[in-house]
Amino acid sequence: MTAAHVTALGGRTGAAVLADEDVPAALAVCAADPVGSVLASSRLEQAALTGLRRAGGELWGYAEDDALLAVCWVGANLVPVLATHDDAATARALAAFADLGRTRGRRCSSIVGPAEGVLGLWSRLRGSWPAEREVRASQPSMVIDHEPAVAPDPAVRRSVPTEYDAVLPACIRMFTEEVGYSPASGPGGPYEQRVRLLIEQGRSFVRIDPGGGPWRRPRVVFKAEVPAVAGGVAQVQGVWVDPERRGERLSERGMAAVVEAARADLAPTVSLYVNGYNTRAVRAYQAVGFRQVGEYATVLF
Incomplete structure (x- = not known):
């Protein structure tokens, strides 16, 4: 693969922290695997408009003879993206x-992305960075690019800003169940701001059932x-069903509604990892029509 000139490396072979002018070359690397790279490319598309600093992260690149072969988005998460299928070049990039x-130390809360890059990088970093809390080595990466196979739940819709106080507790419960600790940091905290922003962007979907009794x-x-959302792919995260309502197929029909809305308004391909x-x-997503196309991994700190 060839790419645009990589300014920070100047024709050398090796890894370096890249600059704003290198973002188009990094997006070309991500385009080789739109599903696997969507976490990185969504931030890089923002960086192409606002600059890396305002996008909230750092960009690393690995090049050989001025051809960019791999990148890492380094923000709250570190996301490695490999655009070479040559095992030797992959090993050199990860090293x-x-x-x-x-040299730069750990600032991320996780390493996440396609399993080859995540596990290969962590095997080389282990012992140099603080110990991981957990390694989730097998997370099927699934996509759907057609109408869902089950009827969408008509009660699932985009949440609105006035529902923030109802949505936030559900988000915190999901995160705590999934990761093992609460992300809450008080009004105006980073997690709370993220939930609010997703609602404002129309990327938060909910079913809110009316209460009964006073x-x-x-x-x-x-x-x-x-x-x-980037490169024609919209990645769903944070799927959650209230424990009291599990077993009612809310996840299947709810996901069908999310897929239908996302394909209509955001991207033709909807992805997730589990x-x-x-x-x-996994069975619920398969019932909706998702199929596995790869494997993610996550290292949690």
Whole structure:
């Protein structure tokens, strides 16, 4: 693969922190695998408009003879993207990124993306960075690019800003169940701002059931977000069903509604990744029409 001139490397072979002018070359690397790279490319598309600093991260690149072969988006998450299928070049890229990571230190809360890059990078960084809390080595990467196979839930819709106080607790419960700790940091905190922004962007989907009796308020019983959209792919995250309502197929019909809306308004291909051990969720997504196209991995700190 060839790419535009990489200014930070100037024709050399190796890894370096890239600059704003290198973002188009990095997006060309991501285009080789739109589904696998969507977490990185969604931030890089923002960086192409606003600059890397305002996009909230750092961009690493690995080049050989001025051809950019791999990049890493480094923000709250570190996302490696490899555009070479040559095993030797992949190994060289990962070794170079590990050297750069040891020099710059860990600032991310996770390493996430296609499993080859994530696990290969972490195997080279382990011992140099603080120990991981957990490694999720097998997370099927799934897509759907057609109408869902089940009827969408008509009660699932985009949330609106006035529902933030109902949506936030459901988001916190989902995150805590999934990751093992609460992301809440108080009004105006980064997680709270993220939830609010996704609602404002029309990328937060919910089913809110009305309360019954004077002590029960309306509550979110299904929710999902679409935070990453780039390269014709919209990635769904944060799928959650209230524990009291599980077993009612809310996830299948809810996801069908999210897929229908996302394909109409955001991107023709909808993707997600799921823990391989969560066989119930895998079956639910398959019922909607998702198929596996790869494998993600996540290293949690």
